[in-house]
Amino acid sequence: MRLERARPIRFTLACVALAAGLGCSDDSPTVPDADSDGVPDRSDNCPDVANSSQVDTDGDRIGDACEVTQTLVHDEYFHPTSWEVFAVDSAGGATQVAVQGSGELGNSGFYRRMTHQHPPGSSIRVTHRLLGAEFDPATQGEIVAIDAEFDVALGSPPAAQAQVGQSLVVFQDGEIYEFPMAPIVANSWSPCIAEHLSASDFRNSQHQSPLWTRAGTPLTFGFGRRTTNVSDTSSTIVHTIANLNLYIRSRPGAEAGSAPTTGETATVGRSAPDVGSAQ
C-alpha cells in the first residue's frame, strides 16, 4: 500500500487559520499516529512500524522498515551432501533402509529417493533437513510469509497400496515444526504448492509455533514423510522429492534494520534440467 507524502505545511496553515478564527484549543483533534514514531499515519511510509527516520532507500514510498524482500531457498539437484536425516520415529518395526540423493547408490536422477521397509501394520516418520540454507530473522528481518513448491512421486508400490503422508518443515532451536500437506497418491511426478504460510501454520509436537520475528533464532528447512503399511503383508514403500523452492518473504520491521536487498537469493545444490524417473 502506498501512502501520500507528508503535508506538514498544509496542516500547520490549517491550524493557524483555526487559531485566528476560533482559537487553537487543547481539545483539537489529535493526528493519528498508530506506531507513535512522531510521523502521522497519513504520511508515515511505514504506519505500523516505528521508523521516525522514514528512510526509504529505493524511493518507492515504502520505508525500509516495511520493505518486503524475498529470499529463495532452492535445491534442484539434491546432492547427498546437501541433506541429512534429522529424525526418525518408527512403530511396529518399520525402518528406513535407504536415502538416495542424486548420484548416490544408483540414483542417477536429480531428486532424493527414500525407501521405507514395513512389516504389516507398521509406520515410520522421517524428517529430512536441507543443509547450508539458513535464514536468520535477527539480521534478515521478520518473516511475513513463506511460499513453497516442490515435486513428489510414489516410486512403489502402486499408489493404492501405500499411505504416504508428507509435511513441510522448519527447524528452530532443535525443534521440528511441521505444516501438513496433501498425501502423495500418484506413481508419477506431481507438484505440491503451499502459499502464504505464516508461523502459526507450523506446529511442533507440543502444538507450538516457531518464532519468525526478529527475536527468533536462525531457521533451517526441510520436509517430513510418514509412511504406513495397512496391509497384512510386508511392504517396501519408495517415495521421492525434487525441485524444491521456498520463497521466504521478510521485512526488517525495525528502525535499526539494515537496508533490505531486493531479490536476495540463497541457493543450495545446483540446477538440473530434468527430475528424471521416479523409479
Ligand SMILES: [Ca+2]
Ligand atoms: Ca507513525
Ligand SMILES: [Ca+2]
Ligand atoms: Ca512508522
Ligand SMILES: [Ca+2]
Ligand atoms: Ca522503499
